[in-house]
Amino acid sequence: MLQDYKLKIEFDNCSYDSPYLIEGCANSCIELIIESENFPTLQSKKNVQKELQSVIRVELGKFKWIIYNDVNLEFVWYFSCLRKKESDKIGDIDNLIKPIIDTFSGDNGVFIDDSQIGSINNSWMSRDISSSQNSILRIFIHFNNDDCCIKKNMQFVQVEKQMYAVYNFDINSVDDLYRVLTLHHIQRKRREIQNKNPNMEIFSTDFNLFHRTRLKDIPNNKIYTWDKFKQLCIDAGLNFKELLRRERMRL
Template sequence: MSKEKWDRNRLFLSSGELEIVINENPVSLQASRRKKDIITSAICKVTSNCEFMLTDDVQIYIEWWIHEQNRYETDSSADVDNIIKPILDAISGPDGILINDCQVQAVDCRWLDFFNAEQRINIRIKMLDRDGWLLKDGLFFMHMWNGLCYPTWMDEENPENTLLIVEQMERMLMLRDERLRQKENYYLAKMLMPVQRIFHISRIKGFPVFKVEEIKDKIKAILKNQR
């Protein structure tokens, strides 16, 4: 990563928090696709500039700034509980900052009186694990088995490193599954796995996904060309 890119993201990784501020009205879960796309576009203008994808659990804090009169004396403002899902969807996926909103461990959502007629949304994303991130550039998922996919990063300069990770992850998941077949407690078996979270394939839409053997063949081809 270049020094410029690192400088843009260093504060986020060191603080463990990212704040997104958009000057748009929040929309409810029942809103039209067009209205939801406005929120998604505004949020992605911020998240697409982040070079990292969070891969572990997070907590989300949402503040909706709206004039009290608009909140109470009109029928156009959404319910507080209904504005959460469109926001979580917008921060998830390849252009977002999360793989999937299943990573959200807790949400705090509230509206606050705002003297300005224009509404505003403040979204704060707090990492629960400072090491729970990967570079977006080169990010892909290994499709293991049983629909389980492991996120990792293609090291173009040293592809041997990626190959080692792929082979190690394959061994660890096999050991874990063997313990589960022996009726061992899930949490004890989980200790055989790396810290990096594994995802079900249904939760990684839009990301590059390769089967393990495909990845191995790709890396071996890269190594062959480098010789």
């Protein structure tokens, strides 16, 4: 039997279209409010888990941007105390969150991979059931809106071996390709120096870097090996002569 899920989203300093609404304010939060009689657990049948996952993914698919740095998650469950403690109808809250977290990552989610999760706070409170037997879940996704990019132009370019950097660029824009080529060259050189001198403390983690295995939910046409990206630049007209001309213009 299909579950009836009611979902709505509320925003704090963000929207479907933008990761921020207030210029200069870096803190944003997405809140999902889900109501249902029962929630699937990690032990539930796959088709039961997919019912809720599908409802969440449809809503998250409306977001035009994605987070590439750390996120902090907060789950607050409102259950009937009697159902929670005196029956087996409500699962362990640790097992309840896993099917939900899986919906947040990837091209149609709100962040790239669950390795970005910095913390998870999971708690429950007793709910008055005089008006409804349903349980309610409130999910808060806290993030820094400086570390977001638009999904439409999100691309990944190989930096070294299995490491890929996320950038925002239009593959048909020569100016965008030149900008990313310059940034990418700097990042590759920094990584080379860091790898040769691992004890140097002046370097910090590049939050736009992801291991190739972390991009399993990203379409392959958005992932470029270094050779493939160089060829993309050449095909766009960024040959050595053009690169030299642009560099001279900068001086």
